[in-house]
Amino acid sequence: MNFEVTPTENINTEITLPGDKSISHRALIIGSLAEGETKIHNFLSSEDTLSTLNILNSLGANIKQIDKSEIIIEGKGKDNFVEPSNVLNAKNSGTTMRLMMGVLSAQNFYSVITGDDSLRERPMKRVIDPLSKMGGRFYARKNGEFAPITILGTKDISPIVYKTPVASAQVKSAILLAGLYAKGETKIIEPAKSRDHTERMLKYFGADITQKDTTVVIQGLTNNLKGREFFVPGDISSASFFIVATLITKNSTLLIKNVGINPTRTGILSVLKMMGADIKIINEKTLNNEPVGDLLVKSSSLKGTEIKGEMIPSIIDEIPILAIAATQANGKTSIKDAKELRYKETDRIRAITKELNKLGIDVLEKEDGFDIIGSQKIRGNCTCESYNDHRIAMSLAIAGLIADNPIEINNFECVNISFPEFTEIYEKIRSK
Numbered sequence: 001m002n003f004e005v006t007p008t009e010n011i012n013t014e015i016t017l018p019g020d021k022s023i024s025h026r027a028l029i030i031g032s033l034a035e036g037e038t039k040i041h042n043f044l045s046s047e048d049t050l051s052t053l054n055i056l057n058s059l060g061a062n063i064k065q066i067d068k069s070e071i072i073i074e075g076k077g078k079d080n081f082v083e084p085s086n087v088l089n090a091k092n093s094g095t096t097m098r099l100m101m102g103v104l105s106a107q108n109f110y111s112v113i114t115g116d117d118s119l120r121e122r123p124m125k126r127v128i129d130p131l132s133k134m135g136g137r138f139y140a141r142k143n144g145e146f147a148p149i150t151i152l153g154t155k156d157i158s159p160i161v162y163k164t165p166v167a168s169a170q171v172k173s174a175i176l177l178a179g180l181y182a183k184g185e186t187k188i189i190e191p192a193k194s195r196d197h198t199e200r201m202l203k204y205f206g207a208d209i210t211q212k213d214t215t216v217v218i219q220g221l222t223n224n225l226k227g228r229e230f231f232v233p234g235d236i237s238s239a240s241f242f243i244v245a246t247l248i249t250k251n252s253t254l255l256i257k258n259v260g261i262n263p264t265r266t267g268i269l270s271v272l273k274m275m276g277a278d279i280k281i282i283n284e285k286t287l288n289n290e291p292v293g294d295l296l297v298k299s300s301s302l303k304g305t306e307i308k309g310e311m312i313p314s315i316i317d318e319i320p321i322l323a324i325a326a327t328q329a330n331g332k333t334s335i336k337d338a339k340e341l342r343y344k345e346t347d348r349i350r351a352i353t354k355e356l357n358k359l360g361i362d363v364l365e366k367e368d369g370f371d372i373i374g375s376q377k378i379r380g381n382c383t384c385e386s387y388n389d390h391r392i393a394m395s396l397a398i399a400g401l402i403a404d405n406p407i408e409i410n411n412f413e414c415v416n417i418s419f420p421e422f423t424e425i426y427e428k429i430r431s432k
């Protein structure tokens with residue numbers, strides 16, 4: 001489906017967003033590993049999270065979707081999964097594949113997991129390496145790198161001490177989930193801190209887990225986690241599209257309610273504030289061990305900045321939309337140390353460079369990022385490629401709000417991967 005976007009005057013409204021994608025995946029997995037009932041409220045029902053739900057049900061979990069955002073899991077405990085009778089399909093979801101590999105490595109059975117054309121080209125050795133050290137056995141394409149992956153799990157998973165070569169929450173979470181089954185203490189040390197939703201949720205469900213700076217330690221469990229009631233905060237990655245839309249349109253004010261503001265995810269707010277953005281967090285509270293707040297955003301005049309090093313993991317999914325903000329900032333914005341962007345649903349460095357160039361913006365591609373010269377006009381009057389990547393598609397739709405001419409974006413249905421309500425909310429903010 002092609003999506004045509006036309007410019008808008010200003011934004012003045014209030015929105016609430018569907019649940020956070022990372023947290024929704026984890027609530028399904030950890031709720032299925034627990035014993036007893038888990039109720040999930042404000043669950044994100046999107047293609048990625050439904051891949052996790054379907055895989056868990058193929059392993060014998062009892063997950064029921066009551067309506068779009070309400071889930072009930074009759075948890076049977078971590079030792080009651082059954083061998084799946086078919087290949088498991090994570091489709092487009094890296095989180096599903098990598099986290100489930102952690103769980104599957106600790107089961108006494110055979111499983112095969114695959115994904116769509118994009119996921120079958122994304123690196124998996126980073127998960128296979130530590131899980132193999134723990135005793136799981138894996139066979140994967142191209143010398144053990146790519147899915148489909150065959151997993152010969154074991155009940156004799158060993159604890160490890162592991163320094164991850166990249167700051168990846170998916171790698172860390174896979175090891176933690178396997179570590180739940182190990183006899184003894186598993187320790188993970190990251191080069192920079194990645195999102196810590198797995199740690200927070202495991203603790204909330206009763207695991208013995210501690211974190212300090214970039215180190216996490218989990219004790220293998222002899223008993224089971226206990227089912228809980230869980231409210232998923234609104235997704236800050238989804239919020240960031242509308243935050244940037246508000247900042248770059250004139251005379252705009254937007255209130256976004258109940259957004260997850262976990263410090264490992266608020267890099268986007270810190271960077272935008274560094275660029276001069278008027279963003280306030282109000283009504284802060286903690287819900288099921290995750291911080292939540294409302295965001296009040298106003299039109300702002302932005303200035304260019306440099307983003308690199310330890311900042312990158314906390315902003316990794318927001319770099320495409322940050323690039324749109326950078327086109328309107330005064331001065332140059334440079335993104336460095338972000339080579340990981342090349343291993344997402346598409347090569348996001350290449351996609352941003354090519355599509356912004358097409359819109360008339362000067363972007364210089366680098367191996368690990370890009371430079372954008374600010375204060376540029378977005379020309380429009382072209383068809384942009386989404387690369388079937390939801391974050392590229394939605395970022396281009398926000399660019400279209402301030403373009404001189406309409407923009408078409410192809411295969412726009414890929415937004416269903418993380419944000420099926422995007423188009424509805426996009427129309428709502430324009431129409432007030």
Ligand SMILES: O=C(O)C1=C[C@@H](OP(=O)(O)O)[C@@H](O)[C@H](O)C1
Nearest residue numbers: 022095167168169170171316317
């Ligand atoms: O753990 C998660 O939920 C995620 C971790 C990040 O990936 P990496 O672990 O590859 O950095 C992020 O890009 C992805 O959208 C979701």
Ligand SMILES: C=C(OP(=O)(O)O)C(=O)O
Nearest residue numbers: 092093094095096317344
């Ligand atoms: C990279 C992403 O997700 P995943 O790795 O789960 O496919 C994303 O949502 O931007």
